[in-house]
Amino acid sequence: MLGNISRGGILALGILWLIPLVWAVWSAFQTRESVLSAKLSFSYTLANFSKVWDSAPFATYYLNTFILVLGILAVQLVTTTLAAYAFARMEFIGKDVIFMLFLVQIMVPADILIFPNYNVLSDLSLLDTKLGIMMPYFASAFGIFLLRQTFKTVPYELEEAAKMEGCSWWQTLWKIYIPLARPTYIAFGLVSVSYHWNNFLWPLIVTNSVENRPLTVGLAIFAQSFETGAQWIEVSAATLMVVFPLLLAFLLFQRQFMNSFMHSGIK
Template sequence: MNNPLKMSLPLKPNTIRPARKNRVLRSASLKVRTLQMLWHGMGFAFAALWIIPFVWVARTAFLPKESAITSGWFQGWTFDNLINVWHAAPFGQYFLNTLLVCGVVLAVQFVTLTMAAYAFARVRFAGRDLIFLLFLVQIMVPPDILIFSNYQVLNEMGLLDTKLAIMLPYFASSFGIFLLRQSFKQLPYELEEAACVEGASRLHILSRIYVPLSRPVYVSFAIVSVSFHWNDFLWPLIVTNSDSNRLLTVGLAMFAKSTESGAQWSDVSAATLIVAAPLMVGFLLFQRQVIGSFMHSGIKG
């Protein structure tokens, strides 16, 4: 015979709490997974918006001219468009000019940025903070505002239509100085004091201590500088008139506006792919180094 007192006892609370905890954990994990799926979906949507035009350009560059505007994607791919475009305009000269401008500007910027950043970070002199504030003000000034004044200065110096005219306004960078100064200030000052005790000069300290320890910042700035000058269009267009001094972006615009290739989508797409391919290939080959340099070059206070 069953005991009525035993049957009327309520369930123990210890048997209820684990079930509630499991339901709460399952609902929390479902929310996390839903948010992750939403974020991933947004990321893929933005990636598609960016990559669809590039895929269309790449597809059109390798299709015959009569099939460029059709809906087919695999209708006899050919390299004739790239070959014809390369010989129709002096893209080889444009490539050399662009590589020369990007390389020389970056090399000079490394020198000027290193000297200025070290002076603002470690050297005490009168008016240091005020001068540094003026450098920060330059970051807020768009470069296009200074086009007219820079053009007048270069015209008086007789440097128009030269590669030096393209490079000269960019030999110093206020953003690079700010970025490198913050990196130098994060390094322990005891390293410099120990080197001074050993009799090292400032240049020796700068080249053996500060520059190697700030390598991620240099890589990050190099990526930004090369990308900017590779894609720069307005300033090289204004100060150059001859093919011997034009850059890739200006050469591409001149080629696209020409009467022979204005309505030829295959030729224009092939020329665009020639200009954009080096940066794309470089990023794909060194994407780990690129991402790592930006992750390790964060700015702290």
């Protein structure tokens, strides 16, 4: 009985989540007359996407977003791997205290750090730059915690065997720990990419030029712009253009997504 209620509740929440997406997809392919009409129309048009693409520099927004997301992820993979290995396998003074400080960062909302981060970037003359957007996210307490827990499950015997073969610590990390932690890396990569693809407030505050704006900021400016004459159908088309890459990736790699989360222990 409880199982049926649980499944029914999950299905209801799924439907509630899906309604706005279905409406956005439907309206993005409709004409303005069809959307305002009381009759349900099954005709479609691609003119909305063409108009949106010509009305704002979405090609630049896409390029900026890919650079930001992939740049942050690349640096995070290096920093989280090294820190996780140190916390999992190395012994040094104050290790537990420092690790607890890292865990505290998970509980601190990123918005609280906007003002000090902004001042630091201002002093470094990095405002309105891609590097300025990426820098606060180069380290991830969540990623360090996730990889540390995975590295601690690797048998010591494998590391000892690698040392007997003459491997240095970084060779051991590269040949043993990283391959065994592949599901965790995939899970963390998915979390990082989805978060920074949808990140809005920090890029909005830092950027002032089209050359550095990501898709989320570009979409907000497009939706509020009087110069583009944006209406609901154009806004829906632009929104679909922004979320389409993530939706496509999820649909194509859904099984890998679920397996990665289950192997890494994310609930």
